[in-house]
Amino acid sequence: KAGVTQTPRYLIKTRGQQVTLSCSPISGHRSVSWYQQTPGQGLQFLFEYFSETQRNKGNFPGRFSGRQFSNSRSEMNVSTLELGDSALYLCASSRDRGLYEQYFGPGTRLTVT
Amino acid sequence: SQKIEQNSEALNIQEGKTATLTCNYTNYSPAYLQWYRQDPGRGPVFLLLIRENEKEKRKERLKVTFDTTLKQSLFHITASQPADSATYLCALDPDNYGQNFVFGPGTRLSVLP
Numbered sequence: 001k002a003g004v005t006q007t008p009r010y011l012i013k014t015r016g017q018q019v020t021l022s023c024s025p026i027s028g029h030r031s032v033s034w035y036q037q038t039p040g041q042g043l044q045f046l047f048e049y050f051s052e053t054q055r056n057k058g059n060f061p062g063r064f065s066g067r068q069f070s071n072s073r074s075e076m077n078v079s080t081l082e083l084g085d086s087a088l089y090l091c092a093s094s095r096d097r098g099l100y101e102q103y104f105g106p107g108t109r110l111t112v113t
Numbered sequence: 114s115q116k117i118e119q120n121s122e123a124l125n126i127q128e129g130k131t132a133t134l135t136c137n138y139t140n141y142s143p144a145y146l147q148w149y150r151q152d153p154g155r156g157p158v159f160l161l162l163i164r165e166n167e168k169e170k171r172k173e174r175l176k177v178t179f180d181t182t183l184k185q186s187l188f189h190i191t192a193s194q195p196a197d198s199a200t201y202l203c204a205l206d207p208d209n210y211g212q213n214f215v216f217g218p219g220t221r222l223s224v225l226p
Contacts, residue, residue: 004156031212043157043202043216056213090156098210099145099164104156 002026004105006091012111018079021108025072025093031055032074033102034066037088046089049074050097081112115140119203119217126193127225134188134220136203141215143205146179146186151200151219160201161188193224 005024013019025032034046045058049068066076072093078085088109092102120135136146145164149157163170163179163186170177176189190197200219207215 033212033214035216042218045213045215048212050212056208058213092156094212097212099162101147101159101162102157102214103159104149107154107156 004091004093004103006089006105006108008108009106010109010111012113013081014113015081015083017081018077019081019110020075020077021089021091021110023074023076023091023093023105025074025091026103029093029095029103030072031094031097031100032068032072033092033094034074034076035090035092036060037090037107038086043090046076055097078110083112086110086112115207115215117141117203117205117215117217119201119220121220122218123221123223125223125225128193128195130193132190132193132197132222132224134201134222136186136188136217138184138205141184141205141207142181142209143207144209145206146177147204147214148175148177148186148188149202149204149216151202157202190222193222195224195226198222198224 007022031050033048037043048056052068063079068074088107090107091105094100117138148160151157161177178187200221202219203217204214
């Protein structure tokens with residue numbers, strides 16, 4: 001069974017631009033979560049989608065948004081990029097909500113210059 | 114305030130010894146707790162999940178304990194090997210089944226040959 005895939009793997013953007021990251025969960029998984037990982041703040045929860053609905057949102061500004069499609073694939077968007085948005089963005093899928101392990105993708109390394 | 118801490122940022126041990134990593138949390142009442150392994154440049158990999166009514170969980174050379182009175186989880190790797198060198202993260206869901214995971218800062222384990 002294929003794992004979680006994320007595209008692109010690396011991205012360089014300029015301040016003020018916007019970016020869209022994509023995540024394809026494991027087949028059959030319905031919950032998709034997004035995380036930001038930085039050396040200073042560690043792994044921080046961005047949001048979670050289940051059945052095309054955002055179920056939870058972390059403490060991030062409104063510039064960070066996402067969506068989930070009917071096939072469970074998910075995208076996240078960051079508008080008006082800031083230097084501090086440089087991070088590894090990780091997507092994780094799980095079969096359902098609750099007592100299910102999360103399977104993480106390899107991440108997208110975003111650099112904002 | 115709520116926080117989740119892991120005992121040390123880095124831990125060095127000799128091959129063959131048992132590594133013990135600690136995860137402490139404050140002002141949470143998790144119904145379960147998870148442990149992940151993360152290698153540099155890659156997404157975390159799920160290792161073990163332990164419920165609040167389980168005192169101990171084992172998987173091959175790994176053992177996890179969960180003490181809700183002490184608000185602490187211990188993660189043990191017995192007969193450690195250099196291949197066990199990685200960062201280990203604990204995570205809990207403050208909403209219990211809300212998929213809103215909070216991760217600890219991680220402990221970077223180095224197993225020396």
